[in-house]
Amino acid sequence: MVELKEKISEVFRDTNLVICWREGFDPIHATPHFVREESQIEDSIFNLFCVHNLCVYLPFLKEKAGILVKGCDSRTLIQFLQEGLIRREDVVIIGISCRGIIDVGKLMREVLYEAVTGVSIDGDSIKVKTVSREREFQLTSLLADKCKICRYPNPLIYDHLIGEPVESKVSWDMAYEDIREFEKKPLEDRLSFWTKEIGKCIRCYACRNACPLCICRDRCIAETRDPHFTSQSVELKEKFMFHFIHAVHLAGRCVECGECERACPVGIPVKMMKKKINLEMKELFDYETGINVDDKPPMYTFKAEEEKIKEHEL
Amino acid sequence: MERIGFLKKEKIEEYLQSLSKKGELYVPVDVGRAVKFEKYLTGSSICLDRPPTLPPKSVIYPQSERLFKFKFKKDEGNVDLIEIEEVEDTKKRIIFGARPCDSAGFSVIDNVFIQTDTPDVYYERRRMNSFIAAKACDKPSAGCFCIAVGGGPFDDSGSDALITELEEGYLIEAKTEKGSLFLDWELIEPGDDHLEKKLKKKEESERLLSEYLGELKKIEPLDPKTESFNDENFWKRHLSKCISCGLCTYLCPTCYCFNITDEKKIFEGERIRSWDSCMFFHFTLEASGHNPRPDKFKRFRNRVGHKFMFYPEKYSQLIACCGCGRCIRFCPVSVDIREVVFELQKPRRV
Numbered sequence: 131m132v133e134l135k136e137k138i139s140e141v142f143r144d145t146n147l148v149i150c151w152r153e154g155f156d157p158i159h160a161t162p163h164f165v166r167e168e169s170q171i172e173d174s175i176f177n178l179f180c181v182h183n184l185c186v187y188l189p190f191l192k193e194k195a196g197i198l199v200k201g202c203d204s205r206t207l208i209q210f211l212q213e214g215l216i217r218r219e220d221v222v223i224i225g226i227s228c229r230g231i232i233d234v235g236k237l238m239r240e241v242l243y244e245a246v247t248g249v250s251i252d253g254d255s256i257k258v259k260t261v262s263r264e265r266e267f268q269l270t271s272l273l274a275d276k277c278k279i280c281r282y283p284n285p286l287i288y289d290h291l292i293g294e295p296v297e298s299k300v301s302w303d304m305a306y307e308d309i310r311e312f313e314k315k316p317l318e319d320r321l322s323f324w325t326k327e328i329g330k331c332i333r334c335y336a337c338r339n340a341c342p343l344c345i346c347r348d349r350c351i352a353e354t355r356d357p358h359f360t361s362q363s364v365e366l367k368e369k370f371m372f373h374f375i376h377a378v379h380l381a382g383r384c385v386e387c388g389e390c391e392r393a394c395p396v397g398i399p400v401k402m403m404k405k406k407i408n409l410e411m412k413e414l415f416d417y418e419t420g421i422n423v424d425d426k427p428p429m430y431t432f433k434a435e436e437e438k439i440k441e442h443e444l
Numbered sequence: 445m446e447r448i449g450f451l452k453k454e455k456i457e458e459y460l461q462s463l464s465k466k467g468e469l470y471v472p473v474d475v476g477r478a479v480k481f482e483k484y485l486t487g488s489s490i491c492l493d494r495p496p497t498l499p500p501k502s503v504i505y506p507q508s509e510r511l512f513k514f515k516f517k518k519d520e521g522n523v524d525l526i527e528i529e530e531v532e533d534t535k536k537r538i539i540f541g542a543r544p545c546d547s548a549g550f551s552v553i554d555n556v557f558i559q560t561d562t563p564d565v566y567y568e569r570r571r572m573n574s575f576i577a578a579k580a581c582d583k584p585s586a587g588c589f590c591i592a593v594g595g596g597p598f599d600d601s602g603s604d605a606l607i608t609e610l611e612e613g614y615l616i617e618a619k620t621e622k623g624s625l626f627l628d629w630e631l632i633e634p635g636d637d638h639l640e641k642k643l644k645k646k647e648e649s650e651r652l653l654s655e656y657l658g659e660l661k662k663i664e665p666l667d668p669k670t671e672s673f674n675d676e677n678f679w680k681r682h683l684s685k686c687i688s689c690g691l692c693t694y695l696c697p698t699c700y701c702f703n704i705t706d707e708k709k710i711f712e713g714e715r716i717r718s719w720d721s722c723m724f725f726h727f728t729l730e731a732s733g734h735n736p737r738p739d740k741f742k743r744f745r746n747r748v749g750h751k752f753m754f755y756p757e758k759y760s761q762l763i764a765c766c767g768c769g770r771c772i773r774f775c776p777v778s779v780d781i782r783e784v785v786f787e788l789q790k791p792r793r794v
Contacts, residue, residue, distance in 0.1 A: 159586075160778070239477065243495055245585055245587075332498065332694050336690075339776075361716075363707060393687075
């Protein structure tokens with residue numbers, strides 16, 4: 131923690147703004163922390179509850195900033211740079227090698243949303259004290275799903291690095307096994323799965339706004355009256371329409387940070403759609419998002435004859 | 445007339461079935477990673493052990509509702525006509541398993557839609573025809589703060605009946621005339637003997653919440669002269685992290701802002717009213733293109749102001765927040781509205 135604060139201090143002297151984390155309203159919630167005064171550095175933390183992808187704020191900042199990123203978050207920066215959404219000289223990146231974060235939603239469900247008054251982590255176990263009792267969990271059982279299949283625990287781009295490098299043994303195929311398994315199900319099963327899940331949507335747009343790559347924001351076509359792509363009604367087809375728009379607009383852009391799914395208050399597995407599209411992107415264009423700054427996202431360019439798209443051949 | 449009944453746990457299914465014959469019954473159901481109020485069907489697994497993710501607001505104030513249908517026609521003389529079809533809604537709705545904060549939320553909305561010279565017929569009709577039984581809370585959930593805004597885990601304002609879960613069953617207390625609907629004497633027995641146990645539970649629950657809240661015990665309406673309120677830097681300092689989604693407003697039992705749109709096909713269409721959110725850019729976007737609240741700071745300021753300053757000013761110091769804590773518990777970036785209000789009330793930093 132000393133190292134973290136020292137690094138933030140160092141960067142702060144250069145940027146006058148560092149986006150990091152501090153403790154949230156209870157021991158299992160961290161919250162993004164905008165350090166604009168030296169005295170605020172003291173509150174900064176990094177722990178298993180620092181779940182947010184802080185890059186979400188960058189394309190809208192009009193000032194130079196320091197930012198903390200985990201391995202997965204760092205891919206967002208690369209994607210931003212590829213798309214020209216930020217300038218490299220406007221960010222100072224403090225990368226953190228990460229062993230995984232906790233799925234806070236899952237933890238809250240496990241303790242039936244009881245108010246948490248304390249946590250202690252000891253090796254592989256975590257003790258959670260609520261107002262009525264204390265429970266112990268294995269850390270692995272509470273890890274966010276994305277961390278179990280993480281291929282990039284170490285930041286891919288950074289100016290300063292904190293922590294020892296972490297090794298990942300996860301292969302591409304392992305990371306997309308869930309999608310391939312799901313696709314084996316009959317069409318009817320998949321349709322009823324999505325009908326139930328999307329049916330829960332309340333169109334609060336938390337998934338959209340938590341997504342660092344969803345940069346239309348106030349101009350999102352899910353809300354504009356003209357053109358009238360979706361109505362204000364909460365019918366299933368309107369909800370589907372919104373989620374498909376969201377997913378398709380992220381084709382070859384989504385870095386799978388999972389913020390959409392984490393932000394959803396009703397637990398819709400929206401990341402699955404984006405992973406499916408990324409899988410297609412890999413198979414069609416052999417492209418993986420957020421890996422090399424010099425890559426061109428496939429939807430930003432075209433070839434007259436794509437190697438794997440045959441329909442144009444005469 | 446007897447007003448307190450006791451329902452044995454094993455009879456809950458039978459009780460709900462009987463209740464569902466008296467009107468359209470809504471109960472909290474676990475829909476997978478969330479608890480939502482849904483129409484009761486035989487076999488529905490009612491979920492009372494945790495606070496519902498979404499309040500029952502939508503049962504009485506739907507997220508989107510048709511106000512009327514319209515058709516464009518021509519008469520014999522080829523003159524354009526518009527045919528309007530009204531919506532009839534005389535259904536009786538029963539909500540079982542709301543939380544006390546959820547019921548209190550309806551009281552806030554009532555002031556706006558019913559206690560006015562121009563009542564909203566759609567809301568009023570449904571509200572008058574609704575019956576609400578709230579389940580008292582045994583333990584505080586993450587972010588709960590009802591006692592800080594004048595409510596309580598056993599508060600009955602806005603509810604027709606209050607249900608207390610005891611070890612062997614449910615104590616059902618009718619709190620209004622309408623509450624008698626929940627006293628189904630064929631299935632329940634007199635409950636006065638259990639009152640003492642209930643009071644113990646109440647004390648315990650209030651103690652737990654008060655301990656959990658620590659110094660955040662009381663939130664007063666904001667003084668319109670609050671200096672920090674108009675200080676842009678205050679909002680930048682505390683709300684830079686807000687991502688400006690509508691989660692907090694759509695999960696809120698007291699938020700009632702709406703939008704009205706005509707959803708048209710070629711010769712017909714419908715006018716619908718749907719929830720809107722003051723956290724969205726489009727909420728205040730004017731036809732000219734001007735937007736008086738173009739950034740998230742102004743929008744958040746409005747949300748806090750509406751709940752803790754403007755509304756109390758208009759409705760005899762009542763805060764438009766029931767302390768359910770959902771906006772804190774589920775906020776993707778853990779914005780804590782209590783913290784913001786407390787900071788506003790602090791003497792201004794120089």
